Amino acid sequence: MTSSNSNSAEHVSARKVFGLALPALGVLAAMPLYLLLDTAVVGRLGAEQLAALGAAAAVQSVVTTQLTFLSYGTTARSSRLFGSGKKDEAVAEGVQATYVALIVGFALACVMWFFGGQIALWMTGNPETAELTAAWLHVAALAIPITLVEMAGNGWLRGIQDTKKPLYFTLAGLIPGAIAVPIFVHFWGLVGSAWANVLGMGIIAVLFLLELKKQHTVSWRLRPSVIKRQLVLGRDLIIRSASLQVAFLSAAAVAARFGTSPLAAHQVMLQIWNFLTLVLDSLAIAAQTLIGAALGAKSVDTARSAGQKIIGYSVIFSGGLAAVFALGAAFIPRIFTNDEAVLEAMRIPWWIMIAMIVAGGVLFAIDGVLLGAGDAAFLRTITVGSVIVGFLPGILIAYFLDLGLAGIWCGLAAFIGLRTIAVVFRFYSMRWAVVG
Numbered sequence: 001m002t003s004s005n006s007n008s009a010e011h012v013s014a015r016k017v018f019g020l021a022l023p024a025l026g027v028l029a030a031m032p033l034y035l036l037l038d039t040a041v042v043g044r045l046g047a048e049q050l051a052a053l054g055a056a057a058a059v060q061s062v063v064t065t066q067l068t069f070l071s072y073g074t075t076a077r078s079s080r081l082f083g084s085g086k087k088d089e090a091v092a093e094g095v096q097a098t099y100v101a102l103i104v105g106f107a108l109a110c111v112m113w114f115f116g117g118q119i120a121l122w123m124t125g126n127p128e129t130a131e132l133t134a135a136w137l138h139v140a141a142l143a144i145p146i147t148l149v150e151m152a153g154n155g156w157l158r159g160i161q162d163t164k165k166p167l168y169f170t171l172a173g174l175i176p177g178a179i180a181v182p183i184f185v186h187f188w189g190l191v192g193s194a195w196a197n198v199l200g201m202g203i204i205a206v207l208f209l210l211e212l213k214k215q216h217t218v219s220w221r222l223r224p225s226v227i228k229r230q231l232v233l234g235r236d237l238i239i240r241s242a243s244l245q246v247a248f249l250s251a252a253a254v255a256a257r258f259g260t261s262p263l264a265a266h267q268v269m270l271q272i273w274n275f276l277t278l279v280l281d282s283l284a285i286a287a288q289t290l291i292g293a294a295l296g297a298k299s300v301d302t303a304r305s306a307g308q309k310i311i312g313y314s315v316i317f318s319g320g321l322a323a324v325f326a327l328g329a330a331f332i333p334r335i336f337t338n339d340e341a342v343l344e345a346m347r348i349p350w351w352i353m354i355a356m357i358v359a360g361g362v363l364f365a366i367d368g369v370l371l372g373a374g375d376a377a378f379l380r381t382i383t384v385g386s387v388i389v390g391f392l393p394g395i396l397i398a399y400f401l402d403l404g405l406a407g408i409w410c411g412l413a414a415f416i417g418l419r420t421i422a423v424v425f426r427f428y429s430m431r432w433a434v435v436g
Helices: 014-043 047-065 069-083 087-124 127-140 143-159 164-188 190-215 224-257 260-296 300-327 332-336 340-372 376-400 404-429
Strands: none
Touching (some): 014 190, 014 260, 047 087, 047 190, 069 260, 069 340, 069 376, 087 143, 143 164, 143 190, 224 260, 224 376, 260 300, 260 340, 340 376, 340 404
16 A cells, blocks of 8 residues: 555545535435335326336336446546546546446346336236336336436546536436426326436436536547456446345345234335435445545545545434434324334334444445445445345344344344444455555
């Protein structure tokens, strides 16, 4: 490791961190808010259409979220180049990531066009609902490559420390998409929801491509060697993402075995947890770009200082969020349901979730540091290991001893706790701080 004072630690100010984090939070929150509107509009068509949308959106989400390396991996690589003063090469990473997005996205779209019907029937188990689901998937397949282009665009722009343009582009697409949802659904039914999705995501992708064209000043040729390195990093992030999904899907499956009330309570808490992770992830995104740039500039001191500051901010932030949910334990759950059985099922797990929020403040911040450093192999290993050693034994014990939702959330807490301990040791070991 090399330590340089070319980038002094004092330059990583709170203003810099939150200047990157707050626009990133806007991008992270925009799509869930859009999906809530979409769900509300489609819900007025009837239960069957709503069920079809739920199944279709779940498939679309699984297909796209497995490829988050297009944003996180691209940020890690671009930020290093940007930090070393090679902005042209940092933007060029975005060109190669965009090629990957288009190639992989088109392949996935073809899978949806050819096998959407079978996937829909497997997801729903009902021929009528499957027909509606497949119709939505066939149209929304057009949005897969453009969604991946958007991920790549977020990645390289974050890498050059610009999180404002992704926010502007996202709003420029999702606002027309949101306006179109009720109109398109009125005229075309459930498929109108898919067309509105394509419209909104299409606008966003075009804006990212125009920005790439504006900033990229060197060759546009496909560079297999760069793409290969991106895919190696992507492999580790895909495995990590898949293990996260296994954990949370398994939790939902076990919750369903305990009955309707525990399942409903689990769904409410999971949505709250997902929202909280989005909030904390915004600081992790700031960590990614700042750490990558510091290591690219060969300044371990700056990387260490930036990491410590962001961890501190995240702990304070998560502590505040935990306090809000602790003080609101009597009334926040009632915002989502008045069913006493569901509320009772949430009573003990609620406090487990609060402990997870505090741990998450440390975990997500250091995740961002390690992602910015390109330490994806370590994150992959400890995530998979925490599922095998912590989560799966936890939910199996909960299931066989009939411990209910509290047992499931203890398993999730073990999953978060083990990861937190591992990343803390990794951070202070400084083995991630590889410069250049």
